[in-house]
Amino acid sequence: SVYIMKFRWDFGDGQVSNLLHPSVVYTHKLNKDSVFNITLIAESEHGCKDTFRRKFNLHPLPELRLKNLTASGCSPLKVAFENESLNGEKFSWKFGSLQTDTAKNPVRTFYGRVIYDSIIPVWLSAQSKWGCQSDTLKTYVTVKGRPEAAFLQSKDSFCYMDQIQFLNQTLGAIAYQWNFGNGQNSNLTNPRLMFAKSTNPFADTTYKVTLVARGLNTCTDSAEGVVKVLPYPISKFTGSVYSGCAPLQVSFNNQSVNHGRLIWNFGYGETSTQWNPVHTFVNFSGRDTQYR
DSSP, rough: OOSSSSEEESSSOOOOOOOOOOHHHOOOOSSSSSEEEEEEEEOTTSSEEOOOOOOOEEOOOBOEEESSSEEEEEEEEEEEEEEBBBBEEEEEEEEEHHHHHHHSSSSEEOOOOOOSSSEEEEEEEEEETTTBBBEEEEEEEEOOOOOOOEEEESSSSSSSEEEEEEEEEOOOEEEEEOOOOOSOOOOSSOOOOEOOOOOOOEEEEEEEEEEEEEEEOOOOEEEEEEEEEOOBBBBEEEESOOSSSSSEEEEEOOOOOSSSSOOOSSSOOOOOOSOEEEEOOOOOOOOOOOOO
C-alpha cells in the first residue's frame, strides 16, 4: 500500500519533505524564469526504491512600479503616468469610480472642486505574457481646490467719461488681480475705475475686463467682462448770418454727427427740434444783444 511506503521529496530550492502529498511555496526571481529540478524517491516496505525527476518552470510575476507615485496640482491637472513595472505585458488602470485605461503610460486630466481638495484614487494591475496576474497598486491624485472667480459691474456701457464700480463675487480667493483692458490694473477686492470717453466718435470702444483670483493653495481662476464706450455725438452747425438788424432771420445748417434726437436753444428760452431750423431773433432792449 502507498500509505506504508516512504517518500523523500527534494523540490530543487533547498526544501524537502517526507509527506505523501506535500505542498510547497516557491519564490520567483524578479525578471526571469526560475527552473527547479524536483526529485521524488519512493521506498517500499521491503526496501525497494525508485526515483522520479521532473523539471518545474516558475514564471515571474509582474512587479508594479510607478515613477512619481503621487501627483498633486491645480485643476485641470494633467498627469502623465510613468509606468516602470517589470514583466508586465497588459495593464489595467482605474481612475476614481468610472474612468479606465489599458495603456502602459496613460495621460489623464483630472478636474477638482471649488475651494476644497479632491483626492482621486488610482489603481494599477498588470498581467505578464504568461498570463500571471499581479497584485494591485493603489495611489492617489490630489487636485487642489480652486477659487471660483466672478464679478458684477455697475454698468456695461456709457457715452462720455464715466466711473464704473466692480463688485467682486469670487469664492475661495485671498488675492485678486484686475486688468481693465485700457492699460490700468488693480489688486483691490472691489475696485472703482474711471473710463475715458471713446477714442473714436464713430465706433464703439470695447475694453475687456479680466479678474484673476488666487486661492490659498496658489490655484487660480479667471472671469471676464466687457465695458463698452459708445460713440458720442459731436454738435456742429453754421448760420446764414451771425449779426444784423432786428428782426434778424437766421437759417441754421445742422452739421452734427452721431446724434439721434436733437434740440436747439436759441439763447433766450426759444427752442426747436427741427433738423435745420429757421429762426427770427428780435431785440427790444435798444442795445446790441448776443444770443448763445
